[in-house]
Amino acid sequence: MPRPRRGLDPRLTDAVVAVGLFVVLVLSFGATPGAAQRPADVWAWALALLLTAPYAVHRRYPWGALAVVLAALLAFSLLHYAAFPGVSVFVLLFGLALHGGRRDSLVALAASVAAFVVALAAQPAGVVTPSDVVSTLLATAVAWLAGDNLRQRRLRWTAMEERTRLLEREREDRARAAVAAERLRIARELHDIVAHSMSVVAVQAGVGRHVIDTDVAAAGQALAVIETTSRDALVDLRRMLGVLRRGDEVAATRPMPGLTDIPGLVAETRAAGLGVTLESSGTVADVPAGVNLAAYRVVQESLTNVIKHGGAVAHVRISCGENGVEVEVTDGGRPEEHLGPPQSGGSGHGLLGMRERVELYGGQFEAGPRPGGGYRVRARLPYAGGSS
Known part of the structure; x- marks a missing residue:
């Protein structure tokens, strides 16, 4: 049986993604802010950490991670910091849709859309255009659809693997049952062939031993019966062994009785x-x-x-x-x-x-x-x- 492949620890993967999101967000601080926006300061860095770090624990604490990220998103927007931090929310929504149930992920989608609407509406005049609103909402929907679709594919694949295991187990059970039935059939045939012949041989051998000194003719007759019966038993055994070697009844040296x-x-x-x-x-x-x-x-x-x-x-x-x-x-x-x-x-x-x-x-x-x-x-x- 092949050994299952060992993948990366999910906790390590999530931590790496969280660090990557933090780096991307911090790099965006270098963009020139608009006239009505504030440049990045220590509070922006703190909010950047709150926007990205929760992804590392979203599998264990999905609602806590979502609450912290959306709260940081609203604070970031209300303080009018430059560089809108939507990417981290998109990635978190993708992760929640991928690793959680559909009902929970739909609630997360609705909460994210609401948070984005408030965050965009809180931006200073002239910063957000209608196309920005449309692209943000479309990106949110795409993130959720991508995560949910991948989750469905994983579920189908898991179901197919389980079905394959069940079919393999059933096949092995049928094979074992077939082997047991064949062993039983062989045991019956051997018993029927050997038991009758050996019983006749044993009886005639006993008769011959008792009369060999007093009735030579009767002893000779008993030996003749033993010879005939033994020969017939050997023929039957050879026929059966031939059937077992070749796997079908064509191998029989004479018809079944x-x-x-x-x-x-x-x-x-x-x-x-x-x-x-x-x-x-x-x-x-x-x-x-x-x-x-x-x-x-x-x-x-x-x-x-x-x-x-x-x-x-x-x-x-x-x-x-x-x-x-x-x-x-x-x-x-x-x-x-x-x-x-x-x-x-x-x-x-x-x-x-x-x-x-x-x-x-x-x-x-x-x-x-x-x-x-x-x-x-x-x-x-x-x-x-x-x-x-």
């Missing part, structure tokens, strides 16, 4: 030792790709939970209607204990991931123990109305 892959998933789960029944109705061809993948992941994760925590048989029911897909996976529980996935020591990430997937598409998700034992997972995914 869907409802048409459920029979293969069921067969793989049966090979792992879990009895699975499959009941399907409706047409899968019209299911949108996102809903298709979400439904597959719900079935996959549910079967993984049954393998780790459930009974010996799982029942999968898939219904594809005109408006959405309904998926239900149930099991009868273990004979000795009916423990659902969240109560048996798991992290609960699977259920959370399934719920997030379903709700992402505007669906409904239910998961919990069945009254007669076992566990049930049900998801309803509409074809429209959710995020994609």
